[in-house]
Amino acid sequence: MATETPLELVLEIGPAVHGGHCLARHEGRVVFVRHALPGERARVRITEQRRKGYWRADAVEILDASPDRVPSVWPEAGPDGVGGGELAHVALPAQREWKRGVLVESLVRIGGFDAQDPLLAGLSVEPVPGDVDGLGTRTRIELTADGAGRAGMYRYRTHDVLPLREMPLAVAEIAALDLLSRRWQPGARIDAVAPADGDPVVLVDGRPAKGGRTHVRERVQAGADEYRYRVAAAGFWQIHRGAPATLVDAVLEAATLELGQRVVDAYSGAGLLSLPLARAVGEQGHVLAIESDTQAGRDARRNAHGVPQLELRTAQVTQALPHIETRPDAVVLDPPRAGAGAGVLNGLADLEVPLIVYVACDPAALARDARIAVERGYRLEALRGLDLFPHTHHVEAVATLRR
Known part of the structure; x- marks a missing residue:
C-alpha cells in the first residue's frame, strides 16, 4: 500500500x-x-x-x-526529531526575546494587562548567572530504550523512540556516563541525575542501577548563605544547574521578608524555598510549607530538621488554606504547570494575604491566575522572566502581587 x-x-x-x-x-x-x-x-x-x-x-x-x-546546537531535536530542544536553531538573545514576547502576549491576551504597562514593556528574560551558551546545564535527563535497546527520546508528539547520538544539554557528569552507547532492556526508562554533591545516579524504571543510591544531596549557594538538601533521586528538583540558586534569590528579593514574619510556602516540594524563607524570618517567625506529594514531604522533613520555625503539612493547597488561622504576611506559590487556579487565588484573597510571590513555569497559567488576583484587589507590582530552560520554549516567571 x-x-x-x-x-x-x-x-x-x-x-x-x-x-x-x-x-x-x-x-x-x-x-x-x-x-x-x-x-x-x-x-x-x-x-x-x-x-x-x-x-x-x-x-x-x-x-x-x-x-x-544559527546552526542548530542539537540537530536531533530538529524537524521530525525528538522534543525538548525546539529553539536549538535560535540565537540565545533571540530565544529570550521570543520567551519575553510569549510571556507578555499571554498576560495581555489572557490576563487583561496593558502591553504598555512599564512592567510588561520593560520586561526582559534573564539568563541564569554564569550560563554562557545554555549547553551542558541539565542535571537531570530522561531517556527511553527503543526496541533494540538503544537509549533515545520520543519523536515529538508520538510514542516512537528515536535513538540519540548526543545530548548536548546534559551536564558533563551525565555525558561521562556514556548512556547513549549502552544497550538497555527494550522499553526501559532511564533517568540520570547529577547532584551538586556526590556522583551521578542512574535509575532504570525508577529503581537505582546496581549499587546506586535512592537519594542525592543538593547544595544551593544563594547570596552569602548555603543550603543543603537531601532529595529522592526520582523526585522533583530544578534541572538547570544554576536554577535553584536563581529561584531562591528571585523569591527572597520579591518577598522582602523581615524577622518575625509569617509565610506560607505552597507547593513546597522538598523544601528548596522553604529553608531560605525560614532563615529570612528567623526563629521568631514562622513558615508553613504545604506539599501534597508524600515523597517530597518526606524529603522536606529531613531537610527541615533543626529548623523549628518551619512547619510542614502534607495536603492539597486548597484543602490546607481554610485551616490557616493566622493571616500570613506573605504567600509563595510555586505550582505545577497547570497553575494554582481560582480556588487557591480566591482562598488567599479571602485570607486577605497582603503579598503573593508567584513562581510560574507556564505563561498562560500565570496570566489566568494573575487576572483572578487582580479581580480580587491585587496589583502586579513586579515581574521577572528567567531563562531556566535554554534551547526550549519554556520560561520561568516570578510575579509579585500586592494588595
Whole structure:
C-alpha cells in the first residue's frame, strides 16, 4: 500500500506563540510551525491536519532566513526529531526575546494587562548567572530504550523512540556516563541525575542501577548563605544547574521578608524555598510549607530538621488554606504547570494575604491566575522572566502581587 506523501507548503512565518511554535496562515487557516523564526519564508511539511481548526507543521527548508537563525546546537531535536530542544536553531538573545514576547502576549491576551504597562514593556528574560551558551546545564535527563535497546527520546508528539547520538544539554557528569552507547532492556526508562554533591545516579524504571543510591544531596549557594538538601533521586528538583540558586534569590528579593514574619510556602516540594524563607524570618517567625506529594514531604522533613520555625503539612493547597488561622504576611506559590487556579487565588484573597510571590513555569497559567488576583484587589507590582530552560520554549516567571 502506497504511503501518502505529506503535504508541503511555502509560508510566510509570523510571530512566535506559546509552545515553541510560530504562527503562519494558509488560505485563512492557522498553521502552527515549529523550527522556524518570525519573519522567515519557509517550506513547511504539514504534520497534523484538522478538518476544522488549526494545522501543525515543521519547517523543512528555509527560503529566507532570519538573522537570528544559527546552526542548530542539537540537530536531533530538529524537524521530525525528538522534543525538548525546539529553539536549538535560535540565537540565545533571540530565544529570550521570543520567551519575553510569549510571556507578555499571554498576560495581555489572557490576563487583561496593558502591553504598555512599564512592567510588561520593560520586561526582559534573564539568563541564569554564569550560563554562557545554555549547553551542558541539565542535571537531570530522561531517556527511553527503543526496541533494540538503544537509549533515545520520543519523536515529538508520538510514542516512537528515536535513538540519540548526543545530548548536548546534559551536564558533563551525565555525558561521562556514556548512556547513549549502552544497550538497555527494550522499553526501559532511564533517568540520570547529577547532584551538586556526590556522583551521578542512574535509575532504570525508577529503581537505582546496581549499587546506586535512592537519594542525592543538593547544595544551593544563594547570596552569602548555603543550603543543603537531601532529595529522592526520582523526585522533583530544578534541572538547570544554576536554577535553584536563581529561584531562591528571585523569591527572597520579591518577598522582602523581615524577622518575625509569617509565610506560607505552597507547593513546597522538598523544601528548596522553604529553608531560605525560614532563615529570612528567623526563629521568631514562622513558615508553613504545604506539599501534597508524600515523597517530597518526606524529603522536606529531613531537610527541615533543626529548623523549628518551619512547619510542614502534607495536603492539597486548597484543602490546607481554610485551616490557616493566622493571616500570613506573605504567600509563595510555586505550582505545577497547570497553575494554582481560582480556588487557591480566591482562598488567599479571602485570607486577605497582603503579598503573593508567584513562581510560574507556564505563561498562560500565570496570566489566568494573575487576572483572578487582580479581580480580587491585587496589583502586579513586579515581574521577572528567567531563562531556566535554554534551547526550549519554556520560561520561568516570578510575579509579585500586592494588595
